[in-house]
Amino acid sequence: MQKEKIISLEEVFSGCTEPYSLLGQLDKLMKDGFTLKDGENEYEPLCVPSTPVELPCTPKEKEILDMYMQELAKSQSEAGQDEISSVTAENLHLVPMTVQRYVSAMNVDILQEANLELVNAVRDYFSGKYTCGADMYCTFRIHRTVIRFLEEFRGEKDSSDIIKERGNAVIRIYEEFKNEHGTKPTVQYIAQRTGFEESFVRAIMVQLQEFERETPVHMKQPEHVRHKKQEKQEKRENADAVLKEKVEGMLCGLDDIQRKVIECRFGLRGKALTPEETAVALGLDLREEEKIEAEAMESLKTM
Numbered sequence: 001m002q003k004e005k006i007i008s009l010e011e012v013f014s015g016c017t018e019p020y021s022l023l024g025q026l027d028k029l030m031k032d033g034f035t036l037k038d039g040e041n042e043y044e045p046l047c048v049p050s051t052p053v054e055l056p057c058t059p060k061e062k063e064i065l066d067m068y069m070q071e072l073a074k075s076q077s078e079a080g081q082d083e084i085s086s087v088t089a090e091n092l093h094l095v096p097m098t099v100q101r102y103v104s105a106m107n108v109d110i111l112q113e114a115n116l117e118l119v120n121a122v123r124d125y126f127s128g129k130y131t132c133g134a135d136m137y138c139t140f141r142i143h144r145t146v147i148r149f150l151e152e153f154r155g156e157k158d159s160s161d162i163i164k165e166r167g168n169a170v171i172r173i174y175e176e177f178k179n180e181h182g183t184k185p186t187v188q189y190i191a192q193r194t195g196f197e198e199s200f201v202r203a204i205m206v207q208l209q210e211f212e213r214e215t216p217v218h219m220k221q222p223e224h225v226r227h228k229k230q231e232k233q234e235k236r237e238n239a240d241a242v243l244k245e246k247v248e249g250m251l252c253g254l255d256d257i258q259r260k261v262i263e264c265r266f267g268l269r270g271k272a273l274t275p276e277e278t279a280v281a282l283g284l285d286l287r288e289e290e291k292i293e294a295e296a297m298e299s300l301k302t303m
Contacts, residue, residue, distance in 0.1 A: 008037040009140070013132035019094055019139040023101055026143060053150045055107035056166075060195025065106050069096065088122045091138045098142045102150060110149050117145040169194055170204040250300055257282070258296035265293060 007029060016022040029036075057065075072092050095114045099106055121141035125134050173193050177185040187205060191198045247268065251259045263269045264278040273281060279289035 005032065005034045006037050007034045009130065010132070012036070012140070013130070013136050016136060019097070019135050022136055022139050023098065023143060026140070052102060052104040053153065054104045055110060055153070057105045057107050058195035059197065061108040064108055065111065068111065072096075084122055084126060087125075087134050088119055091118060091122070091135055094118065094135065094139050094142055098139060099146055102146055110146065113145055113149050114142050117141050166194070166196060166200065167204050170196065170201055171208060174205065174208060254296055254299055258292055258299065261289060261292045262296050262300075 012025060012029065013022070016025055092115075095111065095118055096106065099110055099114055103110065118138055118141070121138045122134065124141075125137050130137050170190055173190050174185055177183075177189070187198050187202045190196075190205070191201045194201070251262065251268075254262065260282055261278060264273045264281055265275070266272055275289050275293070276286060278284075278293075279286045282289070284292070
């Protein structure tokens with residue numbers, strides 16, 4: 001039976017003089033099938049991607065990554081007096097250096113994971129657990145985080161999953177905007193919100209609108225939207241009731257023929273009629289209708 005190959009962190013660090021040589025040694029150990037001993041009882045199999053993993057990178061992510069690279073030198077030069085902050089800033093360059101070893105294109109998610117691990121590694125380093133250099137220890141922690149991220153990515157996601165996730169993000173923003181504003185968002189709006197290419201967003205929206213035409217989706221509106229609409233409807237109905245009451249009261253001040261002329265002309269009992277139609281409906285000639293209407297309107301003004 002072949003004996004299990006186990007190596008401790010201290011043994012890994014002892015043969016390295018700088019972060020670059022540490023990554024090379026880790027690569028060799030992983031290919032040779034070693035298992036890492038981290039602490040007294042924790043064991044972790046070492047593995048490395050056979051080829052650089054392709055991570056999706058949106059235009060928005062590229063912009064963020066460019067800004068991050070530009071801020072590296074600035075962060076290092078502006079590190080405060082606090083020793084932990086200073087060491088963290090001095091080792092920021094280890095994050096992209098390590099990530100780029102295993103991925104074909106950097107990604108905001110993996111960058112955030114690696115940055116967080118750098119911060120945690122510096123804090124743990126000052127606990128005195130390891131005697132190697134801070135840059136060595138940080139490089140190893142970043143490396144381990146990157147490998148774990150890629151293992152999870154390769155194990156759970158493929159290109160179709162990524163496209164599906166992005167499509168769901170477009171649909172979610174599309175539906176939120178439509179529910180809130182009652183209109184459809186533009187391709188440019190969704191592309192700006194998601195950072196996706198406009199061509200991708202447009203393709204998803206075309207499919208979504210085709211689906212809506214074929215199978216109408218009756219989405220339940222958010223509760224606060226329903227409450228606002230209900231309040232507006234109630235106010236409108238109350239205002240209509242008050243106005244109707246006032247009009248009825250004013251019409252009571254007219255004689256019978258004047259009230260009938262006004263009701264016909266302004267559609268108070270149905271469709272609004274022209275003077276000619278009103279005259280025919282009430283058995284009057286046009287001149288009589290015009291005279292009665294003028295007298296009724298004059299009476300209403302004085303009420």
